[in-house]
Amino acid sequence: xxxxxxxxxxxxxxxxxxxxxxxxxxxxxxxxxxxxxxxxxxxxxxxxxxxxxxxxxxxxxxxxxxxxxxxxxxxxxxxxxxxxxxxxxxxxxxxxxxxxxxxxxxxxxxxxxxxxxxxxxxxxxxxxxxxxxxxxxxxxxxxxxxxxxxxxxxxxxxxxxxxxxxxxxxxxxxxxxxxxxxxxxxxxxxxxxxxxxxxxxxxxxxxxxxxxxxxxxxxxxxxxxxxxxxxxxxxxxxxxxxxxxxxxxxxx
Numbered sequence: 001x002x003x004x005x006x007x008x009x010x011x012x013x014x015x016x017x018x019x020x021x022x023x024x025x026x027x028x029x030x031x032x033x034x035x036x037x038x039x040x041x042x043x044x045x046x047x048x049x050x051x052x053x054x055x056x057x058x059x060x061x062x063x064x065x066x067x068x069x070x071x072x073x074x075x076x077x078x079x080x081x082x083x084x085x086x087x088x089x090x091x092x093x094x095x096x097x098x099x100x101x102x103x104x105x106x107x108x109x110x111x112x113x114x115x116x117x118x119x120x121x122x123x124x125x126x127x128x129x130x131x132x133x134x135x136x137x138x139x140x141x142x143x144x145x146x147x148x149x150x151x152x153x154x155x156x157x158x159x160x161x162x163x164x165x166x167x168x169x170x171x172x173x174x175x176x177x178x179x180x181x182x183x184x185x186x187x188x189x190x191x192x193x194x195x196x197x198x199x200x201x202x203x204x205x206x207x208x209x210x211x212x213x214x215x216x217x218x219x220x221x222x223x224x225x226x227x228x229x230x231x232x233x234x235x236x237x238x239x240x241x242x243x244x245x246x247x248x249x250x251x252x
Contacts (some may be wrong), residue, residue, distance in 0.1 A: 001156060001158060002122050002124075003099075003122060003123045003124065003125050003159065003162075004124060004125040004126055004129060006155075006156055006159060007125050007129045007132055007133050007136070008129065010132055010135075010136055012132060012135050012136060013135065014131035014132040014134075014135050015131075016131045016134055016135065016140070016141050017141060017251055017252065018085070018086055018087075018131070019055055019056035019086075019141060019144075019145075019247060019251060020056065020083040020084060020085060020086070020195055020196060020247075020251075021053040021054065021055050021056075021083070021084050021085075021086050021089075021183060022053060022054050022056075022057065022058040022059070022081050022082065022083050022084075022196075022198075022243065023038050023051060023052065023053050023054075023081070023082045023084075023189070024054075024058040024059055024079060024080070024081040024082075024236075024239070025079070025080060026076065026077055026078065026079060026080065027075055027076050027077070027078045027079075027080050027199075027200075027203065028076035028077065030080040030082075030208075031208055033080075033082065033191075034191065034208045034209070034211070034212045035191075035208075036190075036191075037188060037189050037190040037191050037193065038051050038082060038188070038189040039051070039188055040185075040186055040187070040188065043184075045102075045103070045106045046095075046102070046106075046184075048095060048184075048186070049186060050095055050184045050185065050186060051184065051185050051186075051187065051188075051189060052102075052182060052183075052184055053084070053089075053182070053183045053184070053185065054177075054180050054181065054182055054183070055086070055130060055180070055181035055182075055183060056141065056144060056145055056180075056181070056247065057145060057176070057180045057240065057243065057244075058079075058081040058198065058236070058239055058240050058243050059101070059176075059177050059180055059182075075200075075202060075203060075206070078199070078200040078202065078203060078235060079200070079235050079236055079239045080197070080198070080199050080200075080203075081196075081197075081198040081199075081239055081243065082189075082194055082196070082197060083194070083195050083196025083197070083198065083220075083243075084189060084193055084194065084195050084196075085195050086127060086130075086183075088189065088193045088195075089127065089183070089185055089187060090185075090187055091126075091127065093185045093186045093187035094126075094127065094183065094184070094185050094186075094187075095184040095185060095186060096120070096121060096124040096182075096183070096184050097124055097125050097126060097127055097129075097130065097181065097182070097183050098120070098123055098124055098181070098182045098183075098184075099123060099125075099133065099137070099162065099166070099179075099181060100114075100123075100162075100165070100166075100177065100178050100179070100180070100182065101177035101178065101180065101182055102120060102182055102184065104174070104177060104178065105120055106120065109174070110165055110174075110178070113161045113162070113164055113165035113168070114161055114162065114165060123162065127183070130181060133181070136150070136153065137149060137150055137153070137163075137166065138150060141247075141251075141252055142248070142252055144179075145244055145247060145248075146244075147176055147179040147180075149163075149166050149167050149179065151167075165178065166178065166179055176240075191212060191215070191216055192216060194212075194216060194219045195218075195219065195220065196219065196220050196221075196222055196243075196246075197209070197212070197213070197219050197220070197221050197222065198221075198222040198223075198224065198239055198242060198243055198246075199221070199222075199223060199224075200223070200224060200225070200226065200235070200239075201223045201224065201225045204221075204223060222242050222243065222246050223242070224238040224239045224241070224242040225238065226238050
């Protein structure tokens with residue numbers, strides 16, 4: 001049985017509110033995105049040109065988790081997250097919908113639960129199954145954005161390792177992407193598709209940012225400030241906190 005078949009077999013209500021999807025990068029990469037949108041980039045691990053998006057959460061690799069005190073004079077290293085409605089995706093362009101981060105899977109970071117020798121697409125499902133997956137494994141959108149897994153649910157034997165991985169709370173082994181839905185698509189996403197823009201407060205008056213928000217007035221800006229908690233935490237934590245707050249206050 002493949003994972004999408006298991007999700008399809010569940011007889012549960014899936015009446016959750018749809019959450020936005022996010023593409024997160026550093027400002028130095030975002031300058032071109034402001035003008036042309038998010039373009040598929042070659043992924044050497046999957047040999048495909050893809051855009052990576054995360055459902056209901058921003059996500060940035062650990063390479064982007066630069067400490068605030070290191071980047072305080074370098075705006076190019078600030079994190080930026082572009083948000084979209086999931087309805088903006090064309091189903092035919094979607095490469096995969098996975099219950100975890102594919103990069104960590106392919107580099108075998110989910111050992112001893114999942115191994116890269118398995119076909120990653122065995123765990124893929126469809127966008128119209130996302131809500132049913134969330135109800136089964138998390139119960140609510142709130143639990144999902146907090147990474148709180150349903151306890152004591154029954155899953156088929158072939159997906160028991162996945163369930164145990166999602167339940168592993170060893171923070172020094174896995175980051176939050178292990179419980180985040182990743183969507184990869186071959187679709188170009190244009191500035192007109194942007195629904196949200198989450199940026200550091202210092203970028204509010206940046207000419208690229210101002211031009212984008214003046215051209216597409218429907219884009220909702222969300223600002224984070226790294227001074228709110230302290231200099232010892234990665235900037236991604238502040239960005240993610242603001243996105244969580246916006247979702248809680250406006251979408252749940």
